[in-house]
Amino acid sequence: xxxxxxxxxxxxxxxxxxxxxxxxxKLTAFRVGGAYLRYRKDEVIALRNGRKFxxxxxxxxxGWDIVRDFIIxxxxxxxxxxxxxxxxxxxxxx
Numbered sequence: 001x002x003x004x005x006x007x008x009x010x011x012x013x014x015x016x017x018x019x020x021x022x023x024x025x026k027l028t029a030f031r032v033g034g035a036y037l038r039y040r041k042d043e044v045i046a047l048r049n050g051r052k053f054x055x056x057x058x059x060x061x062x063g064w065d066i067v068r069d070f071i072i073x074x075x076x077x078x079x080x081x082x083x084x085x086x087x088x089x090x091x092x093x094x
Contacts, residue, residue, distance in 0.1 A: 001030070001038035011048055021047070 002010070007018060021027040027047060029037045061069075071078065
């Protein structure tokens with residue numbers, strides 16, 4: 001993580017230009033300690049080189065990864081739903 005001064009010196013821009021980059025969504029700022037802004041170094045380097053920054057592993061998910069994440073996140077609800085259906089079937093059979 002870089003401070004605003006480090007980003008200014010690395011990109012060779014003024015503070016107002018950094019604020020414009022933030023507003024346009026080309027640079028992401030993170031608050032540390034509630035008051036201090038920090039910037040991701042990989043994002044600043046990509047911006048300087050004229051490339052679009054892409055979060056690692058964020059968009060590289062295949063179908064199985066998405067299903068696995070869904071099951072992990074909603075596992076308790078899935079298990080509870082299966083239990084309710086099984087109890088319903090058990091008590092309603094002739």
